[in-house]
Amino acid sequence: MTWEAVIGLEVHARLLTESKLFCGCATSFGAAPNTHVCPVCLAYPGALPVLNRRAVELAIRMAIATDCEVQPRSVFARKNYFYPDLPKGYQISQFERPIGTGGHVENGGMTVRLTRIHIEEDAGKLMHESDRSLVDLNRAGTPLIEIVSEPDLRSASDAAAYFTRLRQILMYTGACDGNMEEGSLRCDANVSLRRPGAPLGTRSEVKNVNSFRYLARAIEFEIERQTAILESGGKIVQETRLFDPAAGETRSMRTKEESHDYRYFPDPDLLTLEIEQSWIESIRGTVPLLPRQRIARYQQDYAISAGDAEVLTADRGIADFFEATAAEAANAKSAANWVRNEVLRVLNDRKTELADYRVTPAMLGRLIRLIDSGAIGGKAAKEVFDEMSESGDQPETIVEKKGLSQVSDPAAIRDAALLVLERNPAQVEQYRAGKIQIFGFLVGQLMKEMRGRANAEMANQVIRELLESPRA
Ligand code: ADP
Ligand code: MG
Ligand code: ZN
DSSP states (O other): OOOEEEEEEEEEEEOOOSBOSSSOOBOOTTOOTTOSOOTTTTTOTTOOOOOOHHHHHHHHHHHHHTTOEEOSEEOEEEEEOOOTTOTTSEEEEEOSSOSEESOEEEETTEEEEEEEEEEEEOOOEEEEOSSOEEEEOSSTTOEEEEEEEOSOBOSHHHHHHHHHHHHHHHHHHTSOOOOTTTTSEEEEEEEEEEOTTSOOOOOEEEEEEOSHHHHHHHHHHHHHHHHHHHHTTOOOOOEEEEEETTTTEEEEEEEOOOGGGGOOEEOTTSOOEEOOHHHHHHHHTTOOOOHHHHHHHHHHHHOOOHHHHHHHHSSHHHHHHHHHHHHHHTOHHHHHHIIIIIIHHHHHHHTOOGGGOSOOHHHHHHHHHHHHTTSSOHHHHHHHHHHHHHHOOOHHHHHHHHTOOOBOOHHHHHHHHHHHHHHOHHHHHHHHTTOTTHHHHHHHHHHHHTTTOBOHHHHHHHHHHHHHSOOO
């Protein structure tokens, strides 16, 4: 009989605010240690916290984007524990009354339910050297949201896909920059096994995983480890584990604490957080269309394939670029192809950010119009595009400068075609004797004669007509 894996994720996302959750210190990453600190985040006696309105706004935006119920009243509590990176001796978090409850995220064909979204502050950072440990408190007090899922995931790949989706939504809403290397986004994976249909088994919790690949590997390792224990008749202990990427395994860190160990109680320095419905509604207006909504729209309105829609919406900047291009070109299908194949290729090849890219949606849209109106051919368009990416010049300027405009004048094409047939009598004979593959050669000669500028469709048509027409 097989085991079924049951997985729930707790995702921590740093909110994109300029200042910390309860003081005015900057949240910027990478500053010299202990330079962004003040009496509040250093926990000097008597210093009082003041809640950052922007952090609450971003948390609400994320709650709306994941269909959570935004609670009109939520409460900040003290989570008490000792650790050298926590100057106050407690972390301010939302425990019994989080800001968001319920909600869900679509993940492929399945729905992952969210238990809650709550606001909390981050701790500082310890750096261990051979003979001493140092603490940097710049990060202490920076705002986070924790997004807790129900144990709805069933495999490592489901979990990685869900984490990817969540990151996309965080970045679309502007709640978080999604930078996993800098620790803006990390997750704890809770994993247990059970016989299908049986009640939940005992879980282990793998802490602070900061990449999709590590998450999948950590979960796979846990599934194997727990399977081996259960198969040999053992019991899983509820514990907290760490994933070691170098060894590809998880190791026990401590036995799992229970929530009562933390002696949570409402923080007497902070008021109940009351949120007016009108504020929630005005924040709702700032939530952009999300990937899954855009994917549905691209497929329905633009007849774009599911795979292409997925690629175009992976990044909000690209999706916005595509939509603006499609509007300018009045041809969404073609805009989709150009963005997907050419724009992404150039950005990737040059390791360029979209913000630094010289081609704007207006320029690409006009290039597509030039193609659609027959002013330039497909091959010339590629050349214009490359030049546009290089120089940032307007498409019309490049067409003019390089003499790339297409010839669609039937008389000019016919004259050139007659010349080509006259010069290649042997090939014409072969074609007429049934060797129809020679057709491509003759069209090629015509294109060459017209220095690649002939309208390709017309060139084909004219050559065919002349070859099929009764001999003069
Ligand atoms: P804690 O902070 O103690 O880990 P939370 O309620 O914040 O508790 O998070 C618990 C997480 O563990 C949730 O994502 C939940 O879905 C998941 N979880 C709970 N029980 C199990 C289980 N038996 N197997 C797998 N995941 C579980
Ligand atoms: Mg946990
Ligand atoms: Zn401070």
